[in-house]
Amino acid sequence: MNLRKNIRLINYYPPYIGAGISVKSVNEDFTQIDVQMKMRFWNRNLVGTHFGGSLYSMCDPFYMFMVMEHLGRDYIVWDKSACIDFKKPGLGTVTASFMVTLDEIEKIRQYVEENGKGNFTFNTNVLSETGEIVAAVEKVVYVRKKQTKSIDTNK
Secondary structure, three states: OOHHHHHHHHHHOHHHHHHOEEEEEEOOOOOEEEEEEOOOHHHEOOOOOEOHHHHHHOOOOHHHHHHHHHHOOOEEEEEEEEEEEEOOOOOOOEEEEEEOOHHHHHHHHHHHHHHOEEEEEEEEEEEOOOOOEEEEEEEEEEEEEOOOOOOOOOO
């Protein structure tokens, strides 16, 4: 699947529908994705704020998607780990922007070419409608070069 052309299909992914999460914009070179989550009665927690799992879910796949799309089929790209630091209660519509520059992509490619694999850390913030930080998110993406199968001609 071409992620660049089909990224907005994630808006129809049932867990994202249920959480009120949607992709709002994607830049032309697929290096920035902006996501929002609206407050709905069905995605509030017991104390009336955004459910922490939904705040994390809105940040889950996007760095992996961008790296995967830019590196292509010769690389294996996986989300390795994540950390979310809740700063203040999430109310109303919250947003997050995910950015990976083409220069960062090239540095990842070069590192993996030289070392075979690597873990790459990305950070973003979930913001309130007033621009306050609701949560700080760190994502670690694992990348390695796919192994080419050698043909044994001695058989």
